[in-house]
Amino acid sequence: MLTQFAGRRLEDQLELYDEWADRFEELPLYFMTFHGQQNIKTVIDTMQHAVYMYDITHVVVDNLQFMMGHEHISVDRLAAQDYIVGAFRKFATDNTCHITLIIHPRKEDDEKELQTASIFGSAKVSGPW
Known part of the structure; x- marks a missing residue:
């Protein structure tokens, strides 16, 4: 989901991972x-x-x-x-x-x-x- 949210392969750009993970955490998502x-x-x-x-x-x-x-x-x-x-x-x-x-x-x-x-x-x- 994080890759889809970022619109890019974060495995290839690990320096961007924390930035995108922080942005993703702000989404109002709840998981069963x-x-x-x-x-x-x-x-x-x-x-x-x-x-x-x-x-x-x-x-x-x-x-x-x-x-x-x-x-x-x-x-x-x-x-x-x-x-x-x-x-x-x-x-x-x-x-x-x-x-x-x-x-x-x-x-x-x-x-x-x-x-x-x-x-x-x-x-x-x-x-x-």
Whole structure:
């Protein structure tokens, strides 16, 4: 993230590292300290706390597939995906908050373009909401 923020490879310019690190620390970023799969309720509760405590208005969730491994809603992965996306939509609406949900497409042949069907075959997560 620091490299992206600086817009350059800091490994090649170590004398600039401290300057960019100090600037990066000033950004109003908060990170959830989850390591491993978490269920949707735990993630939503943590997001709710962040909205209340820090006036968070934008949450980035990385990534949907990792969360889905913990949900035992249904044997149908599309139903589980739709449930999670629905929970995030409700949270965003109820808390006047934006959510960016990272969704990695399935592996496709290099020659084949990614399409909506590349995201578990469901269009529900690929539209604006």
